[in-house]
Amino acid sequence: MTPKELALAAVKALDSKKGQDIKVLETGHLTTLADYFVLCTATSTTQVKALADTCEKMLKDEGEVPHHVEGHREGGWILLDFSSVVVHVFMEESRKFYDLERLWADATPVDISEIVKPN
Numbered sequence: 001m002t003p004k005e006l007a008l009a010a011v012k013a014l015d016s017k018k019g020q021d022i023k024v025l026e027t028g029h030l031t032t033l034a035d036y037f038v039l040c041t042a043t044s045t046t047q048v049k050a051l052a053d054t055c056e057k058m059l060k061d062e063g064e065v066p067h068h069v070e071g072h073r074e075g076g077w078i079l080l081d082f083s084s085v086v087v088h089v090f091m092e093e094s095r096k097f098y099d100l101e102r103l104w105a106d107a108t109p110v111d112i113s114e115i116v117k118p119n
Contacts, residue, residue, distance in 0.1 A: 003028070003084035006064055007036035008115060010080075010087050013058040014040045015116050019051050019089070022116055025100075025107035034086040037104060041095050045075035051089045052078040 001009070007024050014022050019040040028035035042048040056066060059082065068081040076094040080087040088100065 001062060001064060003035035004110075006059065006062075006082060006085045007038050007110065008112070009059055009062060009064075010038045010055050010082075010085060011112050011115050013055040014038070014051055014087075014089070016058075017047070017051050017054045019047075021095075022112065023101065024110035024112055025104050026110055027104060027107045028084075029108070030104070030106055034081075035084045036086075036110070037100065037107070038085060038087045039095070039100060040087070040089050041092050042089055043092075045091065048075055048078055048089050048091060052080060052087075055087055055089070056080055 011022055011024060019042065021041045023039045025037045026035065027033065027037055040051060042051050064082055066080045066082050069079065071078040076091040078089045
């Protein structure tokens with residue numbers, strides 16, 4: 001699976017559990033951290049965990065396992081690091097606080113309108 005296919009598979013997983021404001025940023029030309037960041041907002045700490053678990057399971061079923069997961073205890077933000085793709089699942093307050101869209105403003109947004117169902 002290419003990094004872009006992996007990012008789009010993560011989007012499908014998050015959208016399947018009603019993740020909100022899903023965005024994909026292509027960052028490979030800016031950093032060696034990851035080729036893509038996938039950002040998603042949840043409405044509760046329970047949904048944060050459900051979104052992360054679903055994303056992890058669906059990608060694992062495709063043969064991709066995260067080499068690092070952070071944030072399960074805090075509940076306001078979970079990070080799934082698949083090396084070339086990093087998935088961030090936030091509560092709204094955490095997403096506003098960390099403001100990754102601003103920090104990575106030079107990243108290239110990826111059009112996911114064909115994947116994400118209208119909420």
